[in-house]
Amino acid sequence: MVDINELKFDEKGLIPAIVKDAVTGKVLTLAYMNKESLKISMEKELTCFWSRSRQELWLKGETSGNYQHIVSITADCDKDALLVLVEPDGPACHLGTETCFENTVFKSEERKEFSYEQLFELIRGRKVNKQEGSYTTYLFDKGIDKILKKVGEESTEVIIAAKAEDKAETVYEIADLAYHVMVLMIEAGIDLKDIHKELASRHVIDKKVKQEKMTGDK
Numbered sequence: 551m552v553d554i555n556e557l558k559f560d561e562k563g564l565i566p567a568i569v570k571d572a573v574t575g576k577v578l579t580l581a582y583m584n585k586e587s588l589k590i591s592m593e594k595e596l597t598c599f600w601s602r603s604r605q606e607l608w609l610k611g612e613t614s615g616n617y618q619h620i621v622s623i624t625a626d627c628d629k630d631a632l633l634v635l636v637e638p639d640g641p642a643c644h645l646g647t648e649t650c651f652e653n654t655v656f657k658s659e660e661r662k663e664f665s666y667e668q669l670f671e672l673i674r675g676r677k678v679n680k681q682e683g684s685y686t687t688y689l690f691d692k693g694i695d696k697i698l699k700k701v702g703e704e705s706t707e708v709i710i711a712a713k714a715e716d717k718a719e720t721v722y723e724i725a726d727l728a729y730h731v732m733v734l735m736i737e738a739g740i741d742l743k744d745i746h747k748e749l750a751s752r753h754v755i756d757k758k759v760k761q762e763k764m765t766g767d768k
Contacts, residue, residue: 556589558630563634564600569642572621573634573746574667578642579650581610583608583632588623595620597634616640631740637743665740674736689733700730 559565571578587607590598594609597618601608611617618636625632629742630634643650657663676686689697704727711719714718735741 552625552629554585554592555572556629557588557625559631560627560630560679564602565630567596567597567599567623567632567634569618569634569636572637573743575665576634576649576667577651578638578648580617585622588632588649591620597636609625610642611639614640614641619644666732670736670742672730673732677736689730690737694734694737697730697734701727701734704730 564585567581567583569578587598587600596649599608617639621635625635629731641648672687677690678682680687704747707723708727711723
């Protein structure tokens with residue numbers, strides 16, 4: 551663990567803090583902290599910054615309700631910048647957007663950006679704004695029974711490919727299954743964050759299983 555006194559604040563007593571969504575991995579904002587705001591952030595487990603424009607402490611969400619619950623704070627190799635992983639209660643930007651980084655300056659034509667969150671939102675969009683000819687919209691129109699049937703079929707395809715020890719085919723079928731599971735999640739009103747929280751709560755499961763096996767062996 552790095553001591554707060556080891557951090558390198560600039561001549562104004564500030565250190566840049568990159569705030570990132572712990573679930574989606576999306577960069578939410580870039581703000582600044584001083585020692586006092588950093589201490590408050592660590593004590594409250596909520597992001598607190600130093601406002602350079604107002605020259606005062608700023609607890610994110612105090613007026614808007616869009617608090618950022620801190621998961622971790624990590625310093626870079628030079629200890630002059632911070633990466634803050636958070637679980638946000640709402641938009642990070644004062645304009646009401648999820649992130650402050652919305653204005654694209656450059657995008658490669660060859661390398662495509664991808665995230666599960668983006669795919670999830672794309673699928674959700676096909677349910678909210680139905681598109682003629684879209685397979686995803688077709689599944690939502692057919693309803694839960696059709697969606698469940700497809701999840702079952704794709705699960706079987708994964709098993710067959712894995713049993714055949716065909717890595718490429720297994721990857722392909724897992725991707726199909728992941729897509730159909732996302733369709734099911736949206737139909738059932740389940741968000742990616744719900745799954746993240748459930749998995750995060752299971753970090754002691756292996757320990758429990760080992761304990762149970764040891765007890766059974768005895």
